[in-house]
Amino acid sequence: MVNEFIQTADFKFIKNNLSILVQSLLKLLQSCEIMDKELLDKYTKLGRGNWGKDLAIWKTMYKGFLGMAKSERGFLNPGKSEELNPFIEMLLNAFLEIPKARKEGIPVIMHPFNYEPELFFAMNLAPLMQEILSVGLAFVHMNEPYIDYINNIGYGDNPTICNAQRPLISMAMQKAAPIPDLLFYLSTPCNSLAASYQVFQGLTGIPSYNIDVPYWAYEEASEYYDEKTMQYMINQSKNFITWLENNTKHKFEEQKFQQTMEITNEAREYTLEFNELLKAVPCPMPSITGFGVFLTMVARGGSPEAVKATKWFRDTAAENVKKGIGAVPDEKIRIAWPYTHVFFDINLLNWIEQTFNAVVVMDLLGHYKVLPQDTSTIENCFKSLALGTLDASMVGKCRGPLEYYLNYLIDYVKDYKIDCVIMPMHFACKHVYTMARIASEAIREETGIPTLIFGVDSYDSREVTSEELKSKISDFLTHIVL
Amino acid sequence: MTILEKFYQSIPLENPWIESWKKEGKKVLGTFCSYIPDEIIYAADILPIRIRAKGCAETPMGDAYLTQTACSFTRCCLEMANRKQYNFLDGMISCNSCDQIRRLFDNIRFKAPPPFHHFLSVPGNVNETTIDWFKHELTKFKETLEENFSVDISDNKLRDAIKIYNKSRTLLKELYMLRKNTAPPISGTDMMNILLTNVSIPKEQFNELLSQQLQEIDGKEGISDYKARIMLAGSMLDDPDYVKIIEELGGLVVTDAYCLGPRYFWDNVDETKNPMDALANYYMSRVSCPRMAGRQSNRVEHIVDLIKEFNVDGVILQRMKFCALWWGEIFIIRKKLKELNIPFLDLEREYVMSGVGAMKTRVQGFMEVLEAR
Missing domain, CATH: 3.40.50.11890 (Rossmann fold)
Incomplete structure (x- = not known):
C-alpha cells in the first residue's frame, strides 16, 4: 500500500531532476561512437514504451547505460568497443526485466547489494538490486539533488546514514522511487542499510522480510567456527521461502532451485578463476573490472547471463595473461583498494592508471569469493545459497570480528603482489571506517607496505571533491610509494 | 542522607x-x-x-x-x-x-x-x-x-538470579507507574539516577534501596509545578544532567523510551520455564531496540501507548550524533507523532554534554509551544 507521502509527491522536483539527468546522459551519448547499429536498435526498441511513473529514473538510467555500452571508450571492454560485451548486455537486461515483469504480472522484489538473486530467479520473481540506483546516479552526479532534498526533510546526513540507500528514501518521498511488490534485506553489513530499508518499508507499506546474518563464521579452520551457523542460515532461507510463497502466488520448486544453484555455481567457478588470473603481473584487466564481476553476481547471479558474463571476464583476462597484455602499459604500481569505489568519479581509476601506470587490482566488492559447492542434493543447494550470503563480498569480510578483515587484506596484499593500499573510506560506513587505522598498522607490520586512508562520500561529489581526491592520491603515490 | x-x-x-x-x-x-x-x-x-x-x-x-x-x-x-x-x-x-x-x-x-x-x-x-x-x-x-x-x-542459580532481577523490574515498574499521576512523586532526573543505579550496583542492594524509596514517597505530595509533561526518547542516554536541563525549564519528564528505561523492565522473565529458554525468549521478544528489523511498528505503537498512558504533552526525541539506527527510528516516530498531532522536539547531542545553551533555547521554545496549546 502506498501511503500519503507517496501520494503527495513533488512532481516539479522530479521533473527538474530528470531533466538534469537526461542532459548529463545526452552529453555522454554525444561523445559516443555508435559501433553496432543492429544491437543498438534492438535495445533501443526494447527500451521503448511506458514503464510506469515510478520507473522514470530507472528507464533514464537504462538509456544512459545503453549509451555507455556503445561508448568509444568501451566501458569495461578496452580496445573492443565494437562488441556489446556480455556484461553490459546483462546489465541492460536487468533494467528491462522490471517493466517486463510489471507487464507480465511477475512480482518485483527489491534487495540490497549484499544478497544475490538466485533464489528469486528460482521462484520466478524479478529482482531489483536497489543500489544500482545510487551507484548509477552517482556517475552523473545525480544523487546530490536527492541528498539535498532528504537533508531538508530530516532523514540523516552524509556522515551518519549511507548515501547508497538515502537517495531511495528521497525518491520514495517524491514518488520517483521504483515501488517493488516486496522488499528484502539482511541484518548486515551495516545498521545504516537496515535503518533505511526499514524507513522505506515504513513509508511505502511494502511487505518486507529480513534475514539475520550472524556475527560469527562457519569456517571450520577459523577460531570463530560455529557449527550452527550454516543450519541457521538454511533454516532462515526456508522460512523466507515460505514467506515468499505466502506473499506471491509463486510456489517453490526444488528442481528449479537446483538448476538455478547449478548455474550460480558455474558463475562462481569463473569468478574464482578470474580472481586467480588477476595475480598475474602485469594485471590483465583494468581497475574497474572486479566491480563488474561483483555487479554481475549480485544483480544477476543465478541467471545464464551471469554465467556468460563471468565467463567473458575470465576468458578476456586469460587471453591477456597469455599474451602478456597488461591493463596498464608498463605497470609500475599494484594497488589494493579494500573498500568500495568512489562512485561519483567514474574517471578516477582511469586517471590513476594513466598518470601513475598504476592498477587497482580489486576493490572490496570486486573481490568476490564465494566457493562453488556440490549441488547434487537440495540440502547442498541450500548450503550453497547460504554461502552466497555469508561470503558475499562485503558481508563475508566485515560481518565478524576485525580479524576477518585483516586476514583478507593481508592475504590480498601478499597474494596479489601489492605495492600499496588505498582506503577511500565512506564517511557513513562505520563498520569499516572504524577498522581502517588498525588495518593500516597491521599491513605495515605484516607486509611493510604503506596505506592511504581518507574520508569521502562515495555518492556525493561535494563532500570531498575529485580534485581533493586526486591530490591526496597523487601525493601518496608520488612521495611515499614511488 | x-x-x-x-x-x-x-x-x-x-x-x-x-x-x-x-x-x-x-x-x-x-x-x-x-x-x-x-x-x-x-x-x-x-x-x-x-x-x-x-x-x-x-x-x-x-x-x-x-x-x-x-x-x-x-x-x-x-x-x-x-x-x-x-x-x-x-x-x-x-x-x-x-x-x-x-x-x-x-x-x-x-x-x-x-x-x-x-x-x-x-x-x-x-x-x-x-x-x-x-x-x-x-x-x-x-x-x-x-x-x-x-x-x-546451575539452573537453580539462574532461577535465583532471574527472580532477583524480576523483583527489580517489578519495583521499577511500580515506581515508574506513579509517574502517571497528575503530580508524580518523582522527577525524571531522579528516575534516571535510579535507572543508572539499577545497572551499576548489586541487585539485592538495589532492590532494598528501591523498596525503601517506594515507602518514602508513599502518600507524599508529588510534583505539580511543571509546565508540560514530557516523554524523552532516543539513543542511549546515561546523563541525568541532560534530563535536569529539561526539567529546570519547566518540563517534567514522566516517561521515556531508551535502553535503560521501560524496555529494561516492562515485562518479567518467565520464571516457570527452563531458565535459558526463558532468558532467550525474554531478551528477544521484549520491546525492542531499533537494531531489531521488522519491529519498527511495534516500537512506535509502544511509544504511542506510553504517550497516552502517561498523559504526555510533548515528546523530546534525542539522538546521539552519528547514530544511524536512531535517526531512522526517529524519522518514522516523527511521522507518527505528526499524524497524531503530538508536538515533538528533535535534538541531536553528543555523549558528553555540550552545546547546553543551544539546547536550553530550543527546549525553552518547545515549552512555550506546549504551554500555548
Missing part, C-alpha cells in the same frame, strides 16, 4: 557498592548493551555493570581509531579504556548492538585488551529460528563464564 541521595552515589563508574563487592574478592564484568542478559553473569556471582564513559573530556585516541564520524559514546569508551579507567573491571562483554559498538569492542581488544572478553551474536530480527540461535549463544556464554571464572552456573 535520603534514599534518593544514596542513588546518586552510583553515578561515578567505580561506586562504593562496587568497591565493597570487590573487597569480598568477587569479580565485576562490564557490559555494553541491554541485550546482554545480566542474569547469567549474576548467577556466576559476578557483578554485571553497564559500561559508561562518565568523566571523559577529550577523545584523541577515539578520533584516531574510530574516526570523528563515530558516535561520541564509543570514542569516549575507547579513550577511557586506553587510559585504564576500566581497569577495575575483570572483563568486558559486548554484542553486535550496532556497528559502532562492535567495532569499539574490536578496537578495545586490540589497543587496551581487558583481562577477559566475550562477544554475543545477537540476532537482528525476532522469530523462532533467531530465538533458538540466541539461546545457543547464551549457552555458549554461560559455558565461557564457567570455564574462565571456574564457577558453576
